[in-house]
Amino acid sequence: MRPSATPSSSTSSATSSPRPELDLRTRQLATLAILTTLGGCEPQLEIHLRATLRASATRTEIVGLLTHVAAYTGIPRVMNALAVAKRVLPPADLDQLVQ
Numbered sequence: 001m002r003p004s005a006t007p008s009s010s011t012s013s014a015t016s017s018p019r020p021e022l023d024l025r026t027r028q029l030a031t032l033a034i035l036t037t038l039g040g041c042e043p044q045l046e047i048h049l050r051a052t053l054r055a056s057a058t059r060t061e062i063v064g065l066l067t068h069v070a071a072y073t074g075i076p077r078v079m080n081a082l083a084v085a086k087r088v089l090p091p092a093d094l095d096q097l098v099q
Contacts, residue, residue, distance in 0.1 A: 028052035029065055036066060036081040037073040045081055049088040059089050 019027060031048050035041040052062060066085060070078040 025052070025055040025057050028055045029057055029061070032062065032065055032081075033069050036069050036077055039073075039077040039080065042080060042084050045084045046088060049085060053088075062089065 018024075022030070028048060028051055032045065032052055035045045035048060049062065053059070062085065066078055066081050069081075
């Protein structure tokens with residue numbers, strides 16, 4: 001029988017250990033997709049939107065990701081994510097969603 005990990009130890013090791021298979025930028029983009037899909041994670045989305053920008057993802061890539069996720073996760077959750085993105089990303093990048 002395997003020993004069970006406590007929530008704090010499993011969360012800590014999962015977030016602090018780099019994954020050699022994925023670079024930071026890719027992990028951050030994946031995190032945005034997951035948080036958007038989960039819904040109700042808007043405070044975490046705001047943090048990770050900024051972290052994704054710092055990890056060299058472009059604002060255009062982030063908006064493209066959120067648009068892509070809409071087909072799989074549903075419009076309401078993506079609209080919530082876009083509301084957070086409006087606070088973090090410049091308006092010009094979000095204008096392309098309306099076109």
